[in-house]
Amino acid sequence: MSKTVKFIFCVIIAVVLVSAVYVFSMSKKPVIKDTFKIGMIAPLTGDAGFVGVGMKNALLMAMEQWGDGKYNYEFIFEDDQLDPKISASAAQKLINVDKVDAVVTVGHAPRITFPLAKKHDILHFTIAVQKDLADGVNNFTHWAPxxxxxxxxxxxxxxxxxxxxxxxxxxxxxxxxxxxxxxxxxxxxxxxxxxxxxxxxxxxxxxxxxxxxxxxxxxxxxxxxxxxxxxxxxxxxxxxxxxxxxxxxxxxxxxxxxxxxxxxxxxxxxxxxxxxxxxxxx
Incomplete structure (x- = not known):
């Protein structure tokens, strides 16, 4: 993939994730806690690993540019290797074990995370083309339908x-x-x-x-x-x-x-x- 395409892709991802952090920061949940935990499920290794690595780097870069805010943010990254079974395990871990307040997903993970976000009343921000993955309450998408x-x-x-x-x-x-x-x-x-x-x-x-x-x-x-x-x-x-x-x-x-x-x-x-x-x- 050319440097120009990689740059454009990372810029898009950065915009998505900055938007996600903004939505998360405007929720009512952070009022009762000092640290806001955000999980991300994406392929970090394997054939599509460059996509997840780009997302991870863009998120960290976006938060560095965001600077000090009202809350502290903790990030937990899960590598699903674009495998739905691993995506399911990662979603369960982030929500039930790590107790994240929000999840960012791509690939197979959006469909798996959608009902869990509603059930546990957390925010889910996904990069997906399926319009039914957004409900405007817990689940939000950022991509052209x-x-x-x-x-x-x-x-x-x-x-x-x-x-x-x-x-x-x-x-x-x-x-x-x-x-x-x-x-x-x-x-x-x-x-x-x-x-x-x-x-x-x-x-x-x-x-x-x-x-x-x-x-x-x-x-x-x-x-x-x-x-x-x-x-x-x-x-x-x-x-x-x-x-x-x-x-x-x-x-x-x-x-x-x-x-x-x-x-x-x-x-x-x-x-x-x-x-x-x-x-x-x-």
Whole structure:
């Protein structure tokens, strides 16, 4: 991932976490205690470790810039390695053992933490695209909703005359499933159709049989809904199969360690949502 993309990503995370700390500091709970405990669940190791490490560093940097305030803040970081079982254990530990006042989550952890935040009446601030993960009482999200991002994706496809879409996607992470569901809804009243939909689980390394099934459908573009490292493996194996069809996605290209695989391809991200103009890696 380029230094520019990493910088932008860290700035976004810093904004999210500063906002979270502000919400936490405005709650009634700190009135009765001097120290406010905030837990964070994110991948700190493994293939997606750079995401969690960026979040952790951004949080610490944000608090350093925040300076002295009315309360002391204690941070507890849990590495879930983007594994839902570890996410569940981490959430239970932070809430029942560490007795945190608030939790910041990403990946699998938001869905797991949502009911626990309501049950234990703590604040939960998440980076997630699913609108049902916010209730405005205990649970809050800070990201562009999947519905809006898919609306922009379909709008751009129509401008470019794209009618046939081939999909490669994981079913292991809820955010990607939500993206696909909302994409299908977004194309219902258009002439865009999904001509092939190839699904797989996280950890898959050989996509050649899926690619062989998708190739005869001859899509105008391949929509890839998966995180690193499967993102890079899928793209590389598609090219090795002699297929030159362009790629697109929602956000995924900006957190790749191999941007050269997606050089010149447009995609939709939070920045697209803000500026209403497509990103391009070229």
């Amino acid at each position: 999947s519905v809006k991002l898919n609306g922009l994706l379909v709008e751009e496809m129509q401008k470019r005359g794209i009618k046939k879409v081939g999909v490669f996607r994981t079913t292991s992470l809820e955010a990607w499933v939500a993206y696909m569901d909302d994409f299908r809804d977004a194309i219902k009243n258009t002439d865009i159709r999904v001509v092939t939909d190839q699904t797989f689980k996280k950890g898959e390394k050989d996509f050649r049989s899926l690619i062989a099934r998708a190739k005869p459908t001859n899509p105008d573009i391949y929509l890839i809904f998966v995180e690193t490292p499967e993102l890079e493996i899928v793209a590389r194996q598609i090219r090795e199969a002699g297929i030159n069809t362009p790629f697109t996605t929602l956000e995924g290209f900006e957190v790749t360690e191999q941007p050269e695989l997606f050089e010149g391809y447009w995609y939709v991200s939070l920045d697209f949502h803000i500026n209403n103009s497509p990103n391009n890696l070229s």
